[in-house]
Amino acid sequence: MHEDHHEVLPQHLHHFATEEQQRETGTFGMWLFLLTEIMFFGGLFFAYLLFRNWYYDAFVAASNQLSIPLGAFNTVMLISSGFCMAVGVWAAEVRKQSLLVIMLILTTFFGLVFIGVKYVEYKEKWELHHIPGAHFDVSQFENPAAYGLKEKPLAPDMAEKTQVFFFLYFAMTGMHALHMIIGVGLLVWLILRARRGAFSSGYVAPIENFGLYWHFVDIVWLFLFPLLYLINRHPLH
Amino acid sequence: MSEHHEYHDPANVTNPEHAEHHIVTPLQYSFVFLTLLVFTGVTVGAAYVELGVLNPIIALAIASFKAVVVILFFMHVKYQSRLIKITVGAGFFTFLALVTMTLLDYISRAWGLW
Numbered sequence: 407m408h409e410d411h412h413e414v415l416p417q418h419l420h421h422f423a424t425e426e427q428q429r430e431t432g433t434f435g436m437w438l439f440l441l442t443e444i445m446f447f448g449g450l451f452f453a454y455l456l457f458r459n460w461y462y463d464a465f466v467a468a469s470n471q472l473s474i475p476l477g478a479f480n481t482v483m484l485i486s487s488g489f490c491m492a493v494g495v496w497a498a499e500v501r502k503q504s505l506l507v508i509m510l511i512l513t514t515f516f517g518l519v520f521i522g523v524k525y526v527e528y529k530e531k532w533e534l535h536h537i538p539g540a541h542f543d544v545s546q547f548e549n550p551a552a553y554g555l556k557e558k559p560l561a562p563d564m565a566e567k568t569q570v571f572f573f574l575y576f577a578m579t580g581m582h583a584l585h586m587i588i589g590v591g592l593l594v595w596l597i598l599r600a601r602r603g604a605f606s607s608g609y610v611a612p613i614e615n616f617g618l619y620w621h622f623v624d625i626v627w628l629f630l631f632p633l634l635y636l637i638n639r640h641p642l643h
Numbered sequence: 644m645s646e647h648h649e650y651h652d653p654a655n656v657t658n659p660e661h662a663e664h665h666i667v668t669p670l671q672y673s674f675v676f677l678t679l680l681v682f683t684g685v686t687v688g689a690a691y692v693e694l695g696v697l698n699p700i701i702a703l704a705i706a707s708f709k710a711v712v713v714i715l716f717f718m719h720v721k722y723q724s725r726l727i728k729i730t731v732g733a734g735f736f737t738f739l740a741l742v743t744m745t746l747l748d749y750i751s752r753a754w755g756l757w
Contacts, residue, residue, distance in 0.1 A: 426664060433727055441734035448738045455742070456749060478687050482680065489676040492667070492717045499666045614719075621717045625710045632702035636690035639698075 417609040429611065436615040440622050447626050450578045454633060457570050464567035467547050467557050469638035471536065472575075473527065477635040480523050481627065487516035488624045491617050498613040503606035506613070510600055513620065514593045517586055524583050528576075537576065538569040575634055582630060585623045592616055665722035675716045682709050 422428035458465045494509030535543035547565040550557035560568070596616060599605065605613050686705040694701065715721040720731055 429664065430724055430726070433723065434730060437727060437730050437734070441730070441737075444734050444738050445741075448741070452742050452745060455746070474687060474690065478683065481683050485676065485679045485683065488679075488713065488717055489672060492672045492675075493669050496666065496669055496672070618718055621713050624717075625713055628709045628713070629703075629706050632686055632690075632699075632706050636686060637699040637702045639690045 417611070432611050432615060433618070436618050440618060443622060447578075447581070450574065450581065451629065451633070454574050454578065457567075457574065461564065461567035461570055463558070463560055464547070464564050465571045466638040467550070467560055467565075468536075468568040468571035468575075469634060470555075470557060471531075471534075471546070472635045474635055474639070476523055476527055477631050480520050481631050483516045483520045483523070484624050484627050487513050487520070488621055490516065491620045495610070495613055495617045498600075498605045498610040501606045501608070503600065503603055506605060507597060507600050510593055510597045514590055514597070517590050517593070521583060521586055521590070524579065531572070531576075536568075536572050538573040542569050542572075544568065578630055578634070582623065582626050585626070589616075589620055589623060592619075665719070667716060667719060667722070671716065675712055678712055679709055 418425050418428060422431065490509045490512040494506050494513060497503075497506035497509055531537055534546070535541050536546075544560075544562070544565040546553050546555065547557075547560045547568050548562060550559055593616070596605075596612060600613075682705050686702055689701050689705070690698065692698075714731065720728060
């Protein structure tokens with residue numbers, strides 16, 4: 407069977423025995439990077455777990471200031487973005503150049519909508535002085551009735567702890583949004599290359615590995631959404 | 644190219660761990676997409692029902708389920724070699740081990756206050 411000629415594609419580097427080995431090596435390396443990302447976000451998730459136990463009442467009151475409709479809308483945007491990315495990977499695999507470009511553009515579009523909604527949410531927090539620091543305003547938490555909120559008033563020391571919630575909220579969603587912004591930058595670069603046909607002749611590694619990154623960022627949000635928006639609700643609100 | 648023939652291994656004998664490259668179809672992705680949307684709806688709905696300690700447990704269980712679906716299908720881990728599967732599993736296991744150990748430390752230092 408010496409005549410069964412192995413198809414050698416131009417992207418196949420000579421230090422890999424087979425194309426499959428090269429592909430798997432790339433996937434393995436990408437996953438190692440994502441594991442460091444798990445640890446990075448994991449530290450923030452742990453801080454959230456701990457402080458939520460310590461300052462439970464403050465976390466409930468502060469969490470109820472977030473908008474579930476906006477959070478749910480953004481979750482749908484991210485899932486849609488991830489779906490388009492996945493179809494984009496398929497389009498690259500089966501060498502459909504124009505479909506790949508369209509899917510990458512849609513992935514970017516949904517990502518940008520997410521960031522836009524995040525801007526609206528941050529702006530509201532800015533206007534309410536709910537950004538931790540010297541100008542943080544606890545009055546909504548000490549005297550919720552004055553603001554028409556059906557919330558339990560917090561003692562002044564506990565009301566101060568709402569800053570811990572908002573600090574973690576901005577740290578976690580901010581780092582997540584930064585990952586999205588970096589992702590959108592990479593997407594623009596991939597779209598430009600995909601338009602030139604760089605990924606529609608069998609070379610799909612950059613698309614695949616970016617897909618892994620993009621889906622990972624999705625997964626972070628799948629946990630951020632329930633932790634920050636949902637689990638402290640009570641039906642009274 | 645002659646060197647290449649020595650390495651070419653269509654029967655996958657030298658490295659049986661290599662998984663055959665599998666392409667997930669858009670139809671499968673659509674089912675995954677639908678599943679994720681449905682469970683997003685379920686988790687939002689569950690947040691408005693008073694379930695006490697079960698609220699965070701249900702929310703995290705649904706989030707974990709969604710994450711596993713994304714990892715298996717969108718991220719193709721279901722179709723990867725054992726090396727990749729173990730790598731991914733080891734990462735999440737290490738994270739959970741670290742969380743458990745750190746939490747045990749905090750709990751045992753303030754015994755009775757939790």
